[in-house]
Amino acid sequence: MSTVLILPFLICFSTVVLTTLTWRRTRLQKMIHLIASAVFLFSAILLLYKVRQSDISTIAVGGYQAPFGILLVVDYFSALMIFMSAMITFVVGLYSLTDISKKLQRLGYYPLFWLLNFGVIGALMTGDLFNLYVWFEVMLISSFVLLIIGHHKSQLEGALKYVSIHFLATMFMLLAIGLIYGLTGTLNMADLNLLLAQSQNPTLVTTSIVLIVLAFSIKAALFPLFFWLPSAYHTANGTTAAIFSGILTKIGVYALIRTMTLLLPDNVWILTLLLFSATMTMITGVLGAVVQYNFKRLLSFHIISQVGYMIMGLAIYTPFAIAAAIFYTVHHMIVKTNLFLLSSISIKIGKTSDIRKLGGYYDRYPVIALLFFISAFSLAGLPPFSGFWSKLLIFQAAVYSGHAKVAIAALAVGLLTLYSMNKLWVQVFWKTPPPRPDLESNAEHLSYYLSLLPCVILASMTLAISFFPQPIFDFMLQVSQQLLHPELYVQAVMQGRHV
Amino acid sequence: MNDLLCCLCGLLIALSVYLLLSKELMRWLFGIVIFSTTINICLLLAGRVTGQYPAFVSEKMLALNEYSNPLTQAMILTAIVIAFGLVAFTLVLTRKVWIAFNTTNINLIIKDEKRQEE
Numbered sequence: 001m002s003t004v005l006i007l008p009f010l011i012c013f014s015t016v017v018l019t020t021l022t023w024r025r026t027r028l029q030k031m032i033h034l035i036a037s038a039v040f041l042f043s044a045i046l047l048l049y050k051v052r053q054s055d056i057s058t059i060a061v062g063g064y065q066a067p068f069g070i071l072l073v074v075d076y077f078s079a080l081m082i083f084m085s086a087m088i089t090f091v092v093g094l095y096s097l098t099d100i101s102k103k104l105q106r107l108g109y110y111p112l113f114w115l116l117n118f119g120v121i122g123a124l125m126t127g128d129l130f131n132l133y134v135w136f137e138v139m140l141i142s143s144f145v146l147l148i149i150g151h152h153k154s155q156l157e158g159a160l161k162y163v164s165i166h167f168l169a170t171m172f173m174l175l176a177i178g179l180i181y182g183l184t185g186t187l188n189m190a191d192l193n194l195l196l197a198q199s200q201n202p203t204l205v206t207t208s209i210v211l212i213v214l215a216f217s218i219k220a221a222l223f224p225l226f227f228w229l230p231s232a233y234h235t236a237n238g239t240t241a242a243i244f245s246g247i248l249t250k251i252g253v254y255a256l257i258r259t260m261t262l263l264l265p266d267n268v269w270i271l272t273l274l275l276f277s278a279t280m281t282m283i284t285g286v287l288g289a290v291v292q293y294n295f296k297r298l299l300s301f302h303i304i305s306q307v308g309y310m311i312m313g314l315a316i317y318t319p320f321a322i323a324a325a326i327f328y329t330v331h332h333m334i335v336k337t338n339l340f341l342l343s344s345i346s347i348k349i350g351k352t353s354d355i356r357k358l359g360g361y362y363d364r365y366p367v368i369a370l371l372f373f374i375s376a377f378s379l380a381g382l383p384p385f386s387g388f389w390s391k392l393l394i395f396q397a398a399v400y401s402g403h404a405k406v407a408i409a410a411l412a413v414g415l416l417t418l419y420s421m422n423k424l425w426v427q428v429f430w431k432t433p434p435p436r437p438d439l440e441s442n443a444e445h446l447s448y449y450l451s452l453l454p455c456v457i458l459a460s461m462t463l464a465i466s467f468f469p470q471p472i473f474d475f476m477l478q479v480s481q482q483l484l485h486p487e488l489y490v491q492a493v494m495q496g497r498h499v
Numbered sequence: 500m501n502d503l504l505c506c507l508c509g510l511l512i513a514l515s516v517y518l519l520l521s522k523e524l525m526r527w528l529f530g531i532v533i534f535s536t537t538i539n540i541c542l543l544l545a546g547r548v549t550g551q552y553p554a555f556v557s558e559k560m561l562a563l564n565e566y567s568n569p570l571t572q573a574m575i576l577t578a579i580v581i582a583f584g585l586v587a588f589t590l591v592l593t594r595k596v597w598i599a600f601n602t603t604n605i606n607l608i609i610k611d612e613k614r615q616e617e
Contacts, residue, residue, distance in 0.1 A: 130574055137581045144588055153599045157612055160596070160605075163589055164519070167531055171538050174578055178538070181571060182545030 002059050004050045007043040012118040019110040026105045037093035044086030051079040056492035066493045067191035073127035076479040088246040091454040096239040098451040115142040129187040146240045158232035165228045169218035176211035190493035209264045220252025223280035226304045234296035238344025246337035253310050261483040275315035282308030282413040289420045295343045295353045321397035322480035328390040338375040338458035360433035369429050374459045380418040386465035511537040524593045524603035535582035539575045546571030
C-alpha cells in the first residue's frame with residue numbers, strides 16, 4: 001500500500017535526476033520524458049484506485065508518527081487532484097515533444113518541468129503546514145525559471161510581477177505558520193484541526209488563517225490579487241503556458257479548499273469574504289477577457305473568471321456546492337489546457353497572437369476548428385458540454401443555499417464568457433483571413449498531427465464528462481462528504497491517538 | 500526583549516514595504532531581502548528567544564518557558580535557504596532586465612515595452 005502511495009512522488013523525483021543526467025543528449029532525454037509521463041499517469045491511476053478502496057491512507061515519513069513527524073496523507077480529494085495533474089502532465093508532455101526546441105532543452109527545460117511536477121505532487125500529498133510551504137517553494141522556483149527560460153525581452157516584465165507577488169505570498173504563508181506554531185505548538189494539519197477550534201485566542205487564529213487564505217488567493221489568482229496572471233502567462237511558451245494554466249492556479253484552489261475544510265472548518269467570516277472575492281473575480285476576469293484581442297491574454301483572463309466559480313462553490317460551503325466546485329475544477333483543468341494548447345498551435349501557424357490578424361482556420365484547419373469548438377463552447381457553458389453541467393451545478397448550489405445575487409452574477413458572467421468565446425470563434429475561425437503573403441501552408445507536417453494528438457485526448461475527455469456527468473458527480477459528492485467531515489481525516493492521521 | 504523584537508519587526512516590515520513599492524528595481528530587491536529576514540525573525544519569536552537553556556531534558560526539570568524551541572530555528576534555517584535561492588534568482592532577473600532595457604526603472608521599462616508593441 002505505502003509503495004503505491006509514494007510512487008508518483010518517486011517517479012517525479014527520479015525523472016528529475018534522469019533528465020538532468022541526460023542534459024546534453026536531447027533525444028534520449030525526450031524518450032525518458034515520454035516514458036516517465038506515461039508511468040506517472042499510470043501510478044496516479046493506481047493511487048486513485050487504491051484510495052477508492054481504503055479511504056484515507058497515510059505514510060509517516062521516516063517513521064515519526066503524527067503529530068510529530070511529517071505525514072503524507074492521501075484522501076479522495078488529493079488522489080483526484082494527483083490523477084488530474086498527472087493526466088495534464090502526460091498530455092502536455094506529449095505536446096512538448098513537438099514544441100520544445102533543442103535550444104530550450106539545452107537550457108534544462110525538462111528537469112525543471114519535472115521539478116514543477118514534483119512540487120505539485122508534494123503540495124497535494126503533504127499533511128503538514130510547513131512542509132506545504134516547502135513544496136510551494138519548490139513549485140514556485142521551478143515555475144519562475146520555466147516562465148523566463150529562453151529569456152525574450154517581452155518575458156521579463158511579466159516575470160518581475162510574477163516573482164514579486166508570489167514571493168510575498170509565500171512570505172505571508174510563512175508568517176502565518178509562525179503565528180500558528182506560536183499559538184498551538186504543532187503544524188500537523190489534522191492536529192491543528194483539533195487545536196485551533198478550542199484555541200483561547202480566536203482572533204489570532206482567524207488572523208493567521210486569513211494570512212494563509214491570502215497567500216493561496218494570490219496563487220489561485222483571486223480578486224484583487226490576479227494581475228500577475230495575464231501579464232505573465234501569455235509570454236511563456238506553449239508547453240509552459242498549458243501546464244501553468246492547467247495545474248498551477250488549481251493548486252491554489254486545492255490549497256484553499258483544504259484550508260477552509262480542514263484547518264478552520266466553516267468559518268463564516270472568511271467564507272463571506274471569499275464569496276465576495278469570488279463574485280468579483282468572476283466579473284472582473286470576464287470583463288478583462290471581453291476587451292482583449294491577444295489570443296493567450298484572453299484565455300488567461302478566462303482562467304481568472306473560472307477560478308471565481310470554483311471559489312464560489314467553496315464559499316457557499318454545502319456538500320453539494322463543494323462537490324460542484326470540484327467538478328468545475330476537473331472540467332476546467334481539461335478544457336483550459338486544451339484551449340491553451342490549441343491557441344499555441346494556431347499562433348504557431350499564423351505567426352501572430354493578435355486574433356484580428358488571424359482568420360479562416362475553419363476552412364483550412366478543420367481539425368483544429370472542431371477541437372477548439374468542443375473546448376471553447378464547453379468553457380462557455382453551452383449544453384451538452386461539460387461546462388454546462390458544471391455551471392448548472394454551481395448555479396443550483398447557489399440558489400438552494402439562498403445566494404440569489406451571486407447566482408445572477410454567475411449567469412451574467414456565463415453570458416459574457418459565451419460572448420468572448422464567440423469573438424474568438426468568429427475572429428480566428430470564420431472570418432476571411434486578412435491577406436498575408438508570408439504564410440505558406442506549413443501544416444502538412446508529421447509534427448502538426450503529433451501536436452494535435454494531445455488536444456484530441458483532452459477533447460475526448462471533455463466529451464466523456466459531457467455525456468456521462470452523473471457517475472463523475474457521484475464521486476465528487478463522495479469527495480466533498482469526506483472533505484466536510486474532517487474528523488475522518490484527523491482519525492486517519494492520528495490513528496485513534498488523542499493528544 | 501520580546502517587545503523590543505516585536506517593535507523591530509514592525510519597523511523592518513514598514514521599511515521593506517516602502518522599498519518594495521519603489522519603482523527602482525534595486526530598491527525592490529533590497530525590500531525583498533529585508534522582508535524575508537523580518538519574517539524569519541517573526542518565526543524566531545514564535546519559538547521563544549529568551550530561553551537560556553539548550554532544549555535537552557536535564558536532571559533538574561525546568562519549566563517549559565525556560566527553553567527555546569529548537570523546531571522554529573530549524574524551520575528558519577529552511578526558510579533562509581529558500582529565501583537565499585529566491586533572492587539569488589531575483590538578482591539574476593534584475594541583471595537580465597538591466598541588460599535588456601539598459602535601465603532598472605520600472606516606468607522606463609514599461610515605456611520601452613509599449614513602444615515595442617506599437
